[in-house]
Amino acid sequence: MIVAGVDIGSLTVKAVILRDNEVVATSTLITGDDAATAAKTAINEALKSLAERGMSVTLDSLDHIVATGVGRKEVTFAHEEKTDVRCDAVGARHIFPSVRTVVDIGAESCKVIRLSKKGRVEDFTANDKCASGTGMFLDVLAKVIGVGVEKLGELSLKAKKPAKISSMCTVFAESEVISYIHRKVPIENIIAGVHESIANRIFGMMNRVGVEKDIALVGGVARNVGVVKALEAKVGESILVPEGPQLIGALGAALIAAEACGTA
Amino acid sequence: MIIHYGYADGSGEYYLIVDTDKCDGCGRCVEVCPNDILELAPDDYGKVVVRVKDEFVNSIGYICPACKRRDERCENVCEHAAISYSW
Numbered sequence: 001m002i003v004a005g006v007d008i009g010s011l012t013v014k015a016v017i018l019r020d021n022e023v024v025a026t027s028t029l030i031t032g033d034d035a036a037t038a039a040k041t042a043i044n045e046a047l048k049s050l051a052e053r054g055m056s057v058t059l060d061s062l063d064h065i066v067a068t069g070v071g072r073k074e075v076t077f078a079h080e081e082k083t084d085v086r087c088d089a090v091g092a093r094h095i096f097p098s099v100r101t102v103v104d105i106g107a108e109s110c111k112v113i114r115l116s117k118k119g120r121v122e123d124f125t126a127n128d129k130c131a132s133g134t135g136m137f138l139d140v141l142a143k144v145i146g147v148g149v150e151k152l153g154e155l156s157l158k159a160k161k162p163a164k165i166s167s168m169c170t171v172f173a174e175s176e177v178i179s180y181i182h183r184k185v186p187i188e189n190i191i192a193g194v195h196e197s198i199a200n201r202i203f204g205m206m207n208r209v210g211v212e213k214d215i216a217l218v219g220g221v222a223r224n225v226g227v228v229k230a231l232e233a234k235v236g237e238s239i240l241v242p243e244g245p246q247l248i249g250a251l252g253a254a255l256i257a258a259e260a261c262g263t264a
Numbered sequence: 265m266i267i268h269y270g271y272a273d274g275s276g277e278y279y280l281i282v283d284t285d286k287c288d289g290c291g292r293c294v295e296v297c298p299n300d301i302l303e304l305a306p307d308d309y310g311k312v313v314v315r316v317k318d319e320f321v322n323s324i325g326y327i328c329p330a331c332k333r334r335d336e337r338c339e340n341v342c343e344h345a346a347i348s349y350s351w
Contacts, residue, residue: 086308121265121308122266123266125268127272128271129271169274209268
């Protein structure tokens with residue numbers, strides 16, 4: 001029984017292949033302008049790595065494919081589409097069975113999902129109107145600061161006194177950051193300030209749905225340790241981050257696909 | 265399940281909140297909405313409930329507060345108090 005979950009995000013497509021409920025291959029690539037092609041390429045990419053290990057499977061021979069993410073409706077070859085909220089919940093619970101609050105920070109959206117003890121979605125909110133509190137916010141400000149977005153986390157850990165970013169708007173935050181650079185504020189302090197700003201924004205959403213322990217952070221931005229630490233400080237609780245946090249939505253989709261085949 | 269449709273931005277918080285456990289899918293709210301932003305659709309667990317159409321989620325703050333002065337608005341016509349606002 002081989003199934004696939006594919007998560008078409010605004011920036012990247014993620015695919016997870018499950019064989020008898022075991023993750024056997026994953027892939028991540030840039031979405032581009034055609035969601036359906038990107039989804040197909042992502043699954044094929046993952047299948048290729050399977051073939052290299054002597055397991056030959058084609059897209060057509062997959063038992064079930066579930067699509068999720070913003071572009072899910074465009075993936076016509078998928079057998080089913082499920083909302084990202086449901087997939088995030090299923091994926092996060094699979095890795096951390098005790099999780100009650102799932103925070104997903106993606107490239108262009110963020111979500112906070114509260115789950116019941118049994119893992120049912122009880123309350124959720126999402127923001128994809130405004131860049132603040134998303135990966136794009138980090139991306140824009142990393143460019144202004146002049147460091148790679150992947151280095152932000154590590155650099156921010158050296159901060160002694162985070163520089164306060166008061167604007168929630170990305171455009172205004174950018175000019176605040178520029179003025180800090182002019183004033184020769186150490187960049188690690190500026191970066192830590194940027195992370196705090198994201199944490200504040202997410203914390204506001206968490207308060208809206210109500211937080212229950214344990215808390216998990218998923219989505220690409222969860223790879224930034226600075227954001228994790230800033231959010232932990234804000235919430236006052238430790239936060240669980242799975243390995244490959246950007247794959248959780250696709251993992252959830254794959255698990256739902258497996259369930260549809262009656263193996264879960 | 266409680267779903268917060270909307271967003272928070274520099275000017276405030278704009279959420280239309282639906283409690284899908286209370287909603288019975290009668291569609292009264294969909295009928296009275298003057299801007300046609302609501303629809304009935306199955307949720308993640310297959311129950312048909314009211315939802316905000318995707319294309320309107322990010323403009324709730326410009327559309328919905330104007331209904332404050334209307335007596336016949338989604339919040340009021342719902343017999344189960346399944347809809348509430350954050351403004």
